Amino acid sequence: MSLWLDKYRPTSLGKLDYHKEQATQLKNLVQCGDFPHLLVYGPSGAGKKTRIMCLLKELYGPGVEKLRIEHQTIVAPSKKKIEINIIASNYHLEVNPSDAGNQDRVVIQELIKTVAQSQQIQSSTQREFKVVLLTEVDRLTKDAQHALRRTMEKYMTTCRLILCSTSTSKVIGPIQSRCLAVRVPLPSTEEVCSVLTSVCKKEGLLLPPELAKQISEKSGRNLRRALLMCEACRVQQYPFSADQDVPEPDWEVYLRETANAIVSQQSPQRLLEVRARLYELLTHCIPPDIIIKGLVEELLNNCDGQLKTEVAHLAAYYEHRLQLGSKAIYHLEAFIAKFMAMYKKFMEDGLDAMMF
Amino acid sequence: MKKFSLGDKVNNWVDPSFSDTSAKSEDKQIWGFQSEERRSRKWKEDQNGSLWMMKSNERGPDEPWVDKYSPCSQGELAVHKKKTEEVEKWMRTHTKATKGGILILTGPSGSGKTATVQVLSTKLGVRVQEWTNPASAEPYLSSLSEWRSQGLSCSSQLAQFQEFLLRVNKYKCLKMKGERGAAEKKLILVEDFPNQFYRQPCSFHDTLRVFVRNSQCPLVFIVSGSRSGEGSLWSLFPKEIQEELHMSCISFNPVPATTMMKVLKNIVYMEAEKQSHKSLYVPEKAELEMLCSGSSGDIRSAINSLQFCCLLEKGLCTLRKPPAMSLKRAAALSKQKGKRAKSAKEQEEHQAIGGKDVSFFLFRALGKILHCKRGNGDCPNESKGASGLVLPFHLLQHHREVLLVQPELVVERSETSGEFFTLCLHQNYLDFFSDIEDVDRASEYLSDADLLTGNWMIRHIIGDYGSSVATRGLIHSNSCQLPVGFRPLHKPSWCLVNKKHQDNCVAAQSLFKSFCLTPVGLQTQLLPFLAKLSNPTRSQAQMAVIQDVGQMSLRTCSGRLKLENLRDKEMGQEIEEEEELHSRVEKGLQVTQSHLLTNQALLEEEEVVIEEYDSD
Incomplete structure (x- = not known):
């Protein structure tokens, strides 16, 4: 099969x-x-x-x-x-x-x-x-x-x-x-939906349009991902329900949790935990540049508009260093440490401003 | 024997500073399992004093002091009392029993392992049978046929060793004339392992098993725990074997400076008394102290250098300092005119005379950087005066007290590569930081250091700078250093992680090549979803990879990654390190190639090469 x-x-x-x-x-x-x-x-x-x-x-x-x-x-x-x-x-x-x-x-x-x-x-x-x-x-x-x-x-x-x-x-x-x-550009969301629907029809399954839309959005219009997700949905539950959870790769969930850990606390101890998580991701064959990209996406969602440009700049800087250097962990960690320091300072300043 | 007389003649016009060692080795017994060893013979001679006197007269002043003043009683040993008692206890119990045991003595060279065994064996009346490797003492066989007939018979060191153990175990010694009787009790001493055993520890273990099964006398192994020796200890005597054969293991520490001082003083005193007629240079106390600190706990080398020192006349002693070096040092240190500078200079000078290179175990070296010591701010005037400048106000946050360690020296003495040292630092530095902003700066320095060592072509030049940036950056960025107390240090997990990353990638690609996907697509998209699809048609190996790579346990934080504690006396020479280095060389090559070739100048050349290559 x-x-x-x-x-x-x-x-x-x-x-x-x-x-x-x-x-x-x-x-x-x-x-x-x-x-x-x-x-x-x-x-x-x-x-x-x-x-x-x-x-x-x-x-x-x-x-x-x-x-x-x-x-x-x-x-x-x-x-x-x-x-x-x-x-x-x-x-x-x-x-x-x-x-x-x-x-x-x-x-x-x-x-x-x-x-x-x-x-x-x-x-x-x-x-x-x-x-x-x-x-x-x-x-x-x-x-x-x-x-x-x-x-x-x-x-x-x-x-x-x-x-x-x-x-x-x-x-x-x-x-x-x-x-x-x-x-070859990515297909549009509608195109992904129609492909998913036609594939499901060929399989003899009924795909609710809401779910199709949800899958195509979650897949980031990546058709390979969308089809794999759809198939995983089929394994998870059939008949489909419109508001069913779309399974995501484990590493993405893990990376999101890591980003949340970074945002929720900024201390050397937390950095140590994050480092262990980075090692875990690396042993699961996730390339370091993809880790840094995924982290930035999640971190950007969590920070204020003023910080966003700086975070993006930092990420680009350390991604470049990643390519030049030989041991990825130094650069990943430096990026996270920088972000932590910046975020902490930003939050403290914000708190001070609130006090007065 | 002709050689000897020649040697004596030569002695007339060249005054040997040490006794003729070749003579000593020459008159040793030829066979590998000689019954007595050089020192043990002297021990016996010790017992009847007249012989000793004669001997010492004959040897004269040229005899090495190490042999001359080797300890003859338990009190004279420069070993901690508890240690000797421990060894004595073991020897007592095991010589009494009919069944022998095995004892391993470890410790750095010159910590008095052999001397302890010798002293205790004379005290207990135990006869020491020592094994020495026969290779160097093999008889010279003139004709080829002789070589054939005998060479084969004595070819295997292994067989000889086994036979030695067996025979010593079984038979009593012949009673020689003039020997004191009642040396019934025996002890086998092995200090010199047949080389083959390092390559095949299994055969050694088998031999030991056989020995233990029918042993009658105790067996003592002495493993000189120099840095490489520590490694051989674990390969020759792994933990399983130690447990299986009920071996006891006693490790000796380097001789402490105070004990060594006492010994050296004693020797100087005796020597001065004995040779009052001769013009012997008696070293001052400060010099003796320097000798003690320079020899880093090796009493043998300390005594040797003491003898050497005393031979020199005073004028000569100062002459021997290499002037260029001391000048350079002085120039380097002239900026700081503190007391410290002076003492450091003295130490440098001394090391020209005869000291050992001091080296740290990795654990200690890391500690020196992580718990770095700074001068206390007691004498601000002095430090300001020394540097000549005070930082301007806006830079005051970067002010630090004077460092008491020199990081480059620490890295050098740790005997590991700078990169591995940096990795170790990286693994452990977070425990010593309390402020995230400091961590931020420290991690940036580490990132810089990696960048410096990334390029394999210039790594041998710039690698030292990399470790220097890492160590100094780490020290400087820790602004509010707190006394943290003892912290366990861990081995760097990066090597393991990197290896696993690569192995997994290779496995995934080779097993799923039928999907025709790029590695990144395979690892980040296909495999995680395959883990979610229950697909029974996959092979066992594929399932394993899917489980391993595609799935992540979201619950536990770091279930798989166990931190390995760095043991106290461990060296950083790891297998992973080499592999890791290798892989990095390849990656480095890739990077540099792509960098280099952006140069237009090189493009031309490259094209020529291609054409040549194509034409064949």
Whole structure:
């Protein structure tokens, strides 16, 4: 039994539920049988990957859906072995080069070279190029991105690249200019609702519109999240009730509690407790930058307008340091300590003002 | 033996400062399990005084004072009375019984472990059989065939050790002529462990088990608890084995300064009396005190340096100070003209003569930073005069009394990496702060320190600055330091957390790769919801990861993270640390690469490399 997410994923450009004009544009793009390198970007859960797979199906036919997972070992010039997972069909292959860490340049060069150098067997009936889909391009090192730009030009005849990333800000200019950029925005709340309703209908369930609305709001318009939430609701209680609790990931609840703990008391002792909670979050594989983002969101809800800009500034400052430094806990804790000190001072000042 | 005469000749024109040790080792018995050891032989000689006199005459003034004045009675031992009594009690009970036991003596080198055993064994009339590793004393075999026939037979140190234990246990000693009889009672002393045991402690444990099963005489192990020795103690004698075999463990402390002073004074007195005809430099009391403090509780090294000191003439002694160094120190210290500066200078000078590097256990080093001591404000004039400035009014909040510790020195002496030290500080500093604003500043300094050490390429240059920022920042930001009393210190949990984070990420990615999700999407979106969906088709391993990563217990605050107390005498060298370092190197590499390569200059070069690479 697969997840609803995978079960009801649209498989062709025509069946996509939203951003339909973009879908037709993409259809027109591959109509002529060729297309430039693509850079597909947009927030998580907007349907980038779905769109790309639909595009590939349009291009190559149903053969692209026969996927296999390969485990490939690439030997770097320094004789270091890099192991990487590749998802491939006969026509394309999908790689997340950032899995290789700082050796991602080698992965890109080596992999694309081998793909590009092997010609398609029956070029008369098939396309004469293969497609390489690179995910998480924004997490590539600069090194790898420059290697990528070079490779892009060199193997243009036999290989097309589709790059998938959440934002273009970390993709270097030369790559952006060599690709056709396609932005996939988040679906609107109504669109999420309609997708949820149609999925439930296919499952033979009745979804009250209020619940659909509630789910789509809680999911932050992230369709992946919305579908998972909906399925979790189904497990929790069926038939659905309109005012049912929408389950959230445990870590988000935990993070919210942590933020409340910070706001409710500001003392070294409390910081110690918060630190233990941060460690707990980290062991549950929540990346530190997501922790800091989540905290800021919760903290901003709790503080006064004057403080908001300062808090946001602090968060940005320490998030940057997080990327530069090596041990995340120092920076997370420094952010929280700063916030505590600031908040405490603000509250005390407010109290003094009330007294007089 | 030719070598000896040559050595004697050489002695004519080079005056040896210490006795010829090679001669001593040469005439040792060849076999590994010699019945007596160098010192124990002397003990026997001690007993009939004439031999002793002759011996000392023969050795002359060149004999190391450590051997010359080694203690011969319980009173002379520079060990606490309670300790010796404890050992004596053990020895008494175990030599009487037919079944032997095992005793482990630990402690820093030069704390009198061996001397205690020797003294007590003579007192109790117990014969000491000592094991020394045979490797260095193996007979030189001239021909290859001889080597083959004999080399194989004596190849295994392990086998020899086992045989030694067995034989000593079983057989009595041969009675030699002139030896005093009635040395029925025996004691086996092992100070020198066969090296193989460090690699395979299991075989050692098996040997011990066999020994304990049919032992008749007590066995004493002496583990020199220098910093590395402490580690070997736990690998050779883990707690389980200690309990299983009913071992007793007595640990010695470093010799306290007062006791050492007494010993040194005694030696100087005796030496001066004996060699009144010779021009012996008698060190002053202050110098003796310095020797005591410099040797950090190691009485052997203290006596050695005392002898060395006395050999020098007075003029020589002052000459030996490295002038450049003392000048630099003086320059550095010239700003503060207090008493302290002078004493510090003296100490520095002394250490040129012969002292030990002082090192702290991690626990103590952390304590020195966290409960940092400052000068009391008794002499404000002096401190103001020394600094020459008084802070302006708006900066008065940053005024602190003069520090009595030098943080860089503490970090250096803690014998851990600056980063690990900073991690330890970070783990523990919150307990010592009472004001959140101070914490705010301290945490900022820690964040800065991490930034400094983040870049692996310049870490070896700048790493020390990182720890300096962390320690000094921490000390300075604690504005209202209260005497908090004893606080338990904990090991940093970051290493463990980081390792677990990475392990979990890798496990999650490898198990759920069929979902084709990015790691972040997988960990923050899919897994938490999978935990909420009861899905029976997952494999066991997948279920485990879902349970572990996706679910969080919202009730308990920190159920899983247990704090591990830092033991009193523990070193910071942890396995996690190395792993952690490794992973950080990789991450650091990534960061720096991305930084570096924004430089246009490097871009060009990079392109060339790529082309070369592609062309093959």
